[in-house]
Amino acid sequence: MGTHYIDFLPNELLEEIFRVGASLPFPVDEEYPGRPLFSKLPTVLLPFTIAISQVCARWRAIAFHTPSLWAHIHLSRSLESHRRLRSDIGRSLDWVPTYLAQSAGLVLNVTLDTTRLPAEETIRLINGFSDRWQSFTLLVSHVGSLPSILPSLVSVGVPRLQSLSIEADIYREGIISYDPLIPFFVTSTPRLATIHLNGVYIAWNELPLANLLNLELYLTSRWPEFPRLREMFKASPMLQQLAIRDDIPTLLRHVQQPYTKPKIELSNLKYLKIQVYRVRNENADVAGLMGLFNMPMLEALAITGIRREEWIAVTRVYDLPLDPNWLSMRAAAMVPSNSRNGKAAHRPLTNSFPFLSSLDVVFTAPPRRPEARTSLRAFR
Numbered sequence: 001m002g003t004h005y006i007d008f009l010p011n012e013l014l015e016e017i018f019r020v021g022a023s024l025p026f027p028v029d030e031e032y033p034g035r036p037l038f039s040k041l042p043t044v045l046l047p048f049t050i051a052i053s054q055v056c057a058r059w060r061a062i063a064f065h066t067p068s069l070w071a072h073i074h075l076s077r078s079l080e081s082h083r084r085l086r087s088d089i090g091r092s093l094d095w096v097p098t099y100l101a102q103s104a105g106l107v108l109n110v111t112l113d114t115t116r117l118p119a120e121e122t123i124r125l126i127n128g129f130s131d132r133w134q135s136f137t138l139l140v141s142h143v144g145s146l147p148s149i150l151p152s153l154v155s156v157g158v159p160r161l162q163s164l165s166i167e168a169d170i171y172r173e174g175i176i177s178y179d180p181l182i183p184f185f186v187t188s189t190p191r192l193a194t195i196h197l198n199g200v201y202i203a204w205n206e207l208p209l210a211n212l213l214n215l216e217l218y219l220t221s222r223w224p225e226f227p228r229l230r231e232m233f234k235a236s237p238m239l240q241q242l243a244i245r246d247d248i249p250t251l252l253r254h255v256q257q258p259y260t261k262p263k264i265e266l267s268n269l270k271y272l273k274i275q276v277y278r279v280r281n282e283n284a285d286v287a288g289l290m291g292l293f294n295m296p297m298l299e300a301l302a303i304t305g306i307r308r309e310e311w312i313a314v315t316r317v318y319d320l321p322l323d324p325n326w327l328s329m330r331a332a333a334m335v336p337s338n339s340r341n342g343k344a345a346h347r348p349l350t351n352s353f354p355f356l357s358s359l360d361v362v363f364t365a366p367p368r369r370p371e372a373r374t375s376l377r378a379f380r
Contacts, residue, residue: 014059015066022048022069026076026111026137033171033199033219033277038139039115047074049102050095067104075122076113076139093117093125100129107134107160115141115169119149123156130156135163142170143200147179157187164192168199171219173247173279203232212236218245219277223254229292230264240268245275248284255292263294270297270355276305276364283307287314300358307366318352324361 009017029035046054049070053063063069075093110133112122136158140146146166164185181202194214201220215236223229233239272295276284286306303311315322350356 011058011062015062018049018052018062018066018069021052022072023109024048026074026113026139028167037167037169037171037199038113039141039169047095047099048072049099064102067102067106070099070102070104071106072109073099073126074111074113075117075126076111093122096125100126103132105132108132109135111137111139113139114145114149115139120152123152127156130158131160133158133161135165136161137165137167140166140168140200142168142172142175143177144175146181146200146202147177150182150184153184154182154186156185158185158189158192159187160191161185161189162191163194163196164189165196166198166200166202167196168219171199173221173250176222209236210238212239214241214243215239216243218243218275219247221247221250221254223251226255226257226262226264226292229255230262233264233266233293238268239266241271241273242266242269243273243275244289245277247277247279247282248286248289249282250279252285252288257288257292261291264292266293266295268297269293269295270299271302272298272300273302274304274306276303276310278305284310285313286310287317290314291317295353297355298353299355300360301353301356302358302360304362305364306361308363309366311361311363319350320352320359324359 006014026038027041028037029041049063049072053060073096075096108129110126112119114122138149140149183203189209190211192209193211194216195209195212196216196218197220198216198218199220201222203224224232272290272293274286274289276286278284284306286303287310303314306314311324312322314320
């Protein structure tokens with residue numbers, strides 16, 4: 001067997017490459033929700049760090065002397081193993097004790113794929129180390145499977161948890177949860193700063209989320225009615241970033257903002273991202289979605305998938321330019337005036353958002369009209 005160039009890499013460089021590989025997120029389908037998010041993708045037979053430790057003696061020595069490689073735990077299994085072993089997670093996840101031991105007390109980044117593993121038994125296997133969880137990603141078949149999974153997470157203590165993500169493999173209009181979604185992680189989440197929901201919904205104010213900074217709500221159209229929604233956001237007064245990808249007409253129908261147009265106060269929000277997702281090619285009332293909130297400190301606004309007529313409606317309500325590039329051009333050309341203390345005085349670019357300094361808008365083409373067909377009879 002010949003010598004390969006990789007054999008000449010120093011241990012320090014190999015270690016850094018292994019760190020990157022171990023920390024890579026699980027693969028997802030970019031066509032989601034048109035296709036399942038993750039279940040149709042190839043399943044890795046061995047966890048990353050276990051796999052590299054079996055390549056050669058040198059790689060094994062590096063792996064077993066680098067605790068951070070063992071701090072990323074992806075709990076899943078192949079469809080074949082799922083069919084053969086079913087609830088026998090001892091054989092499916094026999095590598096987990098090695099990971100927990102070799103991680104040497106470091107904080108853990110845990111991903112749990114419940115589509116091929118029994119959730120209750122798997123959580124019981126790792127909840128003894130939940131005080132080390134830094135991030136927790138829960139993968140489910142669809143939102144309807146959450147009521148049977150969440151009870152296993154009620155009393156799990158996660159004092160170091162900083163990031164929570166729940167993602168559904170399948171999202172379709174009409175898939176809902178008929179059972180109420182119970183509170184979970186109720187012990188305490190003092191460090192939880194980021195929540196990402198994709199294809200599911202939860203009542204996030206049921207948790208002590210006073211320190212929440214980042215909230216990503218993707219395809220969670222079953223938003224509660226306005227009073228409940230306002231209470232949810234009120235529970236997170238420090239929120240700085242909000243990202244929404246959804247079917248906006250359905251979302252607004254669920255919220256039912258009163259005719260008096262009261263606002264939900266997001267007094268510390270600095271970044272708002274909206275991705276328009278269309279189910280039936282309806283027009284998206286992006287202005288109405290933005291109108292749910294009062295965002296006096298907004299600094300950056302990003303909107304993708306919006307039609308030009310929808311953007312025109314936004315500009316009329318919020319005193320924004322028809323050409324989104326105008327804002328950045330004006331900011332670049334603007335010469336700040338000096339104040340008495342020698343600092344540049346702030347000059348607002350728009351009255352609606354006086355601190356706005358970044359505007360990124362990506363348009364989508366309107367739906368094509370059916371081509372006109374001329375009857376052949378007219379020429380006969």
